[in-house]
Amino acid sequence: MKVSGTIVLASVLASLLLAVGIILRPLLATEIPSAERRSGYTFMGPETRAMQDDDTSNPGMLGVLDGEALWNRKAGSAEKSCADCHDDARHSMKGVAARYPAYDKTLGRPVNLEQRINLCRARHQNAAPLPYEKHDLLALTTFVAEQSRGMAITPDTSAELDPFVAKGRDFFMHRQGQLNLACTNCHDDNWDKHLAGSAVTQAIPNGYPIYRLEWQSLGSLQRRLRNCITGMRAQNFDLGAPELVELELYLMSRAHGMPIETPAVRP
Amino acid sequence: MTAALINVPKKAKSGDVIEIKTLMSHVMETGYRRTTSGGVVPRDIITSFTCRFNGEEIFRADLFPATAANPFISFFTVATKSGKFDFEWIGDNGFSESASASITVE
Amino acid sequence: MAAAIRTVVGGATVQTGKVKLDIPPLVENGNSVPMTVSVASPMTANDYVKSIHVFNEKNPQPNLGNFYLGPRAGRAQVSTRVRLADSQKITAIAHFSDGSFWSVTAEVVVTLAACTEEVI
Numbered sequence: 001m002k003v004s005g006t007i008v009l010a011s012v013l014a015s016l017l018l019a020v021g022i023i024l025r026p027l028l029a030t031e032i033p034s035a036e037r038r039s040g041y042t043f044m045g046p047e048t049r050a051m052q053d054d055d056t057s058n059p060g061m062l063g064v065l066d067g068e069a070l071w072n073r074k075a076g077s078a079e080k081s082c083a084d085c086h087d088d089a090r091h092s093m094k095g096v097a098a099r100y101p102a103y104d105k106t107l108g109r110p111v112n113l114e115q116r117i118n119l120c121r122a123r124h125q126n127a128a129p130l131p132y133e134k135h136d137l138l139a140l141t142t143f144v145a146e147q148s149r150g151m152a153i154t155p156d157t158s159a160e161l162d163p164f165v166a167k168g169r170d171f172f173m174h175r176q177g178q179l180n181l182a183c184t185n186c187h188d189d190n191w192d193k194h195l196a197g198s199a200v201t202q203a204i205p206n207g208y209p210i211y212r213l214e215w216q217s218l219g220s221l222q223r224r225l226r227n228c229i230t231g232m233r234a235q236n237f238d239l240g241a242p243e244l245v246e247l248e249l250y251l252m253s254r255a256h257g258m259p260i261e262t263p264a265v266r267p
Numbered sequence: 268m269t270a271a272l273i274n275v276p277k278k279a280k281s282g283d284v285i286e287i288k289t290l291m292s293h294v295m296e297t298g299y300r301r302t303t304s305g306g307v308v309p310r311d312i313i314t315s316f317t318c319r320f321n322g323e324e325i326f327r328a329d330l331f332p333a334t335a336a337n338p339f340i341s342f343f344t345v346a347t348k349s350g351k352f353d354f355e356w357i358g359d360n361g362f363s364e365s366a367s368a369s370i371t372v373e
Numbered sequence: 374m375a376a377a378i379r380t381v382v383g384g385a386t387v388q389t390g391k392v393k394l395d396i397p398p399l400v401e402n403g404n405s406v407p408m409t410v411s412v413a414s415p416m417t418a419n420d421y422v423k424s425i426h427v428f429n430e431k432n433p434q435p436n437l438g439n440f441y442l443g444p445r446a447g448r449a450q451v452s453t454r455v456r457l458a459d460s461q462k463i464t465a466i467a468h469f470s471d472g473s474f475w476s477v478t479a480e481v482v483v484t485l486a487a488c489t490e491e492v493i
Contacts, residue, residue, distance in 0.1 A: 047397050047407040054288075056274035059337040062292045065272070197399075197484035213402035216294075216336035267401035284447035297456070299433050326446065328453075329439035333432050335405040335454035342440070345447035 031254070032188055032202055039206055039258055040266055043199040048213070052265040060142060060211035060263025063135075063218045067143025070136060076127025082140075085124060089147050095154075097145035098260055101249045102156045109242060110164050110249050114141050114220060132239040138218045142209045145262040153206060153260060155253040168250025171243065177234025198267065204255040205248070207264020214267065221248055273354065275368040279346035283372075287318065287326075288341040291356050291364065297332035313358035316340055321350040330358075346372045374428045377435035378466065381426050382474050387466060391475040392425075394465045403457045403483040408437070412449035412467040412475070416442075422449035423468045431461035444470075457483045 041049060055061050071082045071089055086092040101110040104119065111119065114137055118129035130137035172183040186195070187203035194200060208221040215223075222244045229236045237243045274288040291313065298310025310332060318326040326342045338356075349372045356364045378387070395409040412422045421444040427437040440451045449467065457463075460483050466476040 045397055045399075045401050048401050051405075051407065056272050056288045057290055057339050057341075059290060059292075059339075061272060062290065062337060198401075213405040216404050297433075320445075325443065327441040328451070329436075331436045331438065332434055333429065333437045333456050335456050339407075339452070339454050341452040342442070343446055343448040343450055345445055347445075 032191070034257065037204065037255075037258060038202055039204055039261065040201045041207070041261060041264065043201050044265075044267060048265055048267060052207075052261070058211065058263060058265055060209070060218055060265060063139045063142040063209070063211070063263060064146045066135070066139035067141070067146075070140045071143055076121060076125035078124065078126040080125050082120070089144065093144045093147040095148055095151055097148040097262060098151045098154050099156050101245055101252065103158055103160050110161055110245050112222070112245050112248050113145060114222075115240065115245070117141060117144070133220060133223055135218075138209050138220065141220065142218055142263050145209065145260065148260045149262055151260050152257050153252055153255050155249075155256050161249065164246045165250050165253050167243075168246035168248070168253075171247050172250055172254075177229075177232040179233050181232045181234075183228070183232075203251060204258050205251050206255055206258045207261035207266065209262065210264045210266045212266050218263065221251075270364045271354070271356075271366045273352075273366055273368050275352055275370055276346075277369075278371045278373070280373050281347060283346045284343050285346050285370075286341060286343050287352065288339070289316070289318075289354060289366075290337060290339045291316075292337055293356070293358070293362070295330075295332070295334055295336045295338060299332065311359050311362075313338060313356050313362060315357045317355045317357075318342070318344075319353045319355075320344065321348075322353075346370065348372050374430050374435045374462075374464065377428055378426075378464070381439075381466065381468070385472070385474055387474040387476045389476055389478075392465050392467050392477040394427075394463060394477050394479045396463060396479055396481055398480070399482045399484075400457060403459075403485070405454045406457050406481070406483075407452065407454050408463075409450065409452040410440075410465045410467075414449045414467075414469070416444060416447055416449060418444045419470070421446070421470045423470055425449070425451060425465060425467050427455075427463065427465045429455075429457065429461055429463050431459040432457065437463065457481060459483055 052058055074081045097113055101112045104111045117140055121127040121129055175182045186200050191200050191202040205221045209218045212219050222239050225244055225247055226236055270292050272290040276285050279285050293313050296308055296311040300308040302308060312332055313330050316328045316330060317324060325344050328340055330338060349370060352368045354366045391413045393411045396406060400406045410425050410427060414422045422442050425440045428435050429437050437455045438453055442449055460481060462478050462480055464476055464478045466474055468474055
């Protein structure tokens with residue numbers, strides 16, 4: 001009687017703690033305290049920062065201008081442009097990138113900005129999806145995200161997203177690959193150090209799509225994540241994979257409050 | 268497709284030294300890279316950039332494979348009178364792009 | 374690099390001075406290195422910089438850029454972004470209207486990015 005009572009008590013306590021854990025999403029021991037959060041911008045040298053600061057010298061802005069042209073171009077058999085429904089992006093898209101990835105009710109899972117654009121194309125323009133990492137989707141995504149420049153990242157906190165954020169966090173926290181590294185080992189525990197001459201940084205994705213000097217072109221967060229996973233010598237995912245979206249979701253929720261810098265320049 | 272971003276002050280006083288910044292969209296393929304199968308990716312670069320003011324050349328640059336992708340070039344000129352700047356980029360494979368910007372000089 | 378420089382200056386002596394090369398000593402990424410060359414010159418009709426030529430040591434090619442100015446330039450300063458394949462010396466040479474050549478040399482350290490990427 002006493003033993004089973006203890007077990008019942010223990011399991012009640014455990015489920016209480018679990019419930020509290022999920023609802024409150026407590027600051028995990030290794031998460032970077034808010035006061036120490038820094039954008040990748042602050043890790044760069046003055047010349048690279050100057051490249052980002054000036055709109056006429058930021059190569060990412062070329063993508064924004066292309067994206068604006070695409071925004072106004074009619075597409076698909078419905079012969080509609082983004083502008084036909086969404087009007088001036090400066091108003092309609094303001095704040096959007098700051099809360100993506102977001103939950104899509106029809107699919108029952110989170111989608112990132114690129115996927116949202118393709119869903120719009122399929123559902124409202126009757127247009128084929130734009131291929132990932134090719135110029136058109138990058139330009140359009142950069143244009144939409146740039147409308148949130150300067151705004152704080154405010155992740156979607158609907159309860160439906162909780163299990164997906166948790167999956168993203170699990171991926172970030174567990175050791176994997178030939179090097180047996182977890183993302184947290186570098187980006188939570190060693191962000192103030194260097195890896196072979198490059199600053200480690202805190203993995204705050206507040207400027208995507210970025211113009212990366214290494215790529216000499218615009219690129220999405222998923223490209224960067226696949227980059228990292230290859231660097232860790234771990235099993236990679238295809239562009240658009242739900243695991244990558246979950247990781248994006250966790251990273252953006254971890255970066256809440258940081259200002260959007262799209263199109264950022266990064267080394 | 269946007270080709271270029273130009274920054275020219277809209278107004279200036281006669282005698283002012285003004286800075287002109289240009290950014291052109293171009294991959295600047297060096298001709299030294301190789302594909303995964305070992306073949307060389309052929310060179311495709313902008314070779315020359317010229318700026319004329321009211322038809323007269325005021326600045327010219329020779330570009331090379333060593334120029335980074337999406338070439339950024341900034342230079343100075345003295346504002347003398349109102350007029351139009353014409354920018355021209357010429358390169359491999361018949362690449363030819365132009366842009367212009369006007370300035371009012373008091 | 375020496376041969377490329379000779380093509381520009383011929384047999385003339387190149388003196389050190391008057392030219393300033395702004396380039397980060399440790400570049401963040403060799404694919405795009407911001408570089409500014411400025412030359413001390415009054416830039417008048419009689420005393421001006423005709424052209425600026427920039428060279429490098431270790432890229433497959435010795436040239437980084439040639440820039441042609443004139444008295445209308447107002448200031449002998451150009452900025453661009455270059456690719457540097459390795460840690461090396463960069464030399465900028467200015468050709469003055471009086472025929473003289475002046476130069477400056479800077480040493481730059483170039484490292485590779487820390488993580489590799491699969492070809493997309």
